Amino acid sequence: MGFNVGLKAKCKRCGQEVPVDELTVDIVYEMAVCAACVKERKLKEKQQRQAVANPETVVLDEKKASPKPAGWDGEDEYLERAARLKAKEVVKAKRIDDQNVLYACKCTARFKYNTKTEHPGRCPFCGAAIGKFVIV
Ligand SMILES: [Zn+2]
Ligand SMILES: [Zn+2]
Numbered sequence: 001m002g003f004n005v006g007l008k009a010k011c012k013r014c015g016q017e018v019p020v021d022e023l024t025v026d027i028v029y030e031m032a033v034c035a036a037c038v039k040e041r042k043l044k045e046k047q048q049r050q051a052v053a054n055p056e057t058v059v060l061d062e063k064k065a066s067p068k069p070a071g072w073d074g075e076d077e078y079l080e081r082a083a084r085l086k087a088k089e090v091v092k093a094k095r096i097d098d099q100n101v102l103y104a105c106k107c108t109a110r111f112k113y114n115t116k117t118e119h120p121g122r123c124p125f126c127g128a129a130i131g132k133f134v135i136v
Contacts, residue, residue, distance in 0.1 A: 006019075007019065007020040008020065009023055009032070011023065011032070011033050011034035011036075011037055012029070012031040012032050012033055013029055013031065013033040013034070013037045014033070014034065014036070014037055016034055016036070018034040018035070018036075022034055022035045024038060026038055026041065028041055029041070090131075090132050090133060090134050091103065091104060091105070091106065091131055091132065091133040091134075092104055092133060092134055092136050093113065093133040093134065093135050093136070094135070094136060095135050095136075096112065099114050099115060099116045099117075100112050100113065100114050100115070101113050101115060101133070101135055103123075103130065103133060105123040105125065105126060105128060106126075106128060106131075107123060107125055107126035107128065109123055109124070109125035109126065111123070111124055111125070113130060115135075118130070
């Protein structure tokens with residue numbers, strides 16, 4: 001410490017002459033600057049952080065406060081309703097020939113179904129009864 005007493009050097013940023021041991025190589029400026037410059041930089045960064053952080057916080061809070069949870073519920077309800085409607089939907093079957101169709105079960109299995117003999121009576125994969133279907 002005592003070694004540097006009295007020695008002065010110029011801050012590379014503001015040009016102010018300061019005691020040498022007040023100069024620090026700042027990681028952002030990447031040069032020897034005075035304590036005041038470092039303080040100024042940190043203050044600016046803090047302000048910038050706050051300026052950036054605050055709108056975000058406000059937006060987040062608004063989102064939380066907004067009727068989004070209700071919207072989510074609505075969406076869930078809608079999806080549930082859609083799923084229920086889909087379950088009630090008539091199964092589609094593709095005509096293969098005058099007797100057979102390709103029946104698509106709710107379990108996503110597809111198999112040949114004979115419309116004359118009504119065979120198989122159940123889905124061979126999940127056992128669900130053959131429901132109403134439309135031949136497409
Ligand atoms: Zn300076
Ligand atoms: Zn099935």
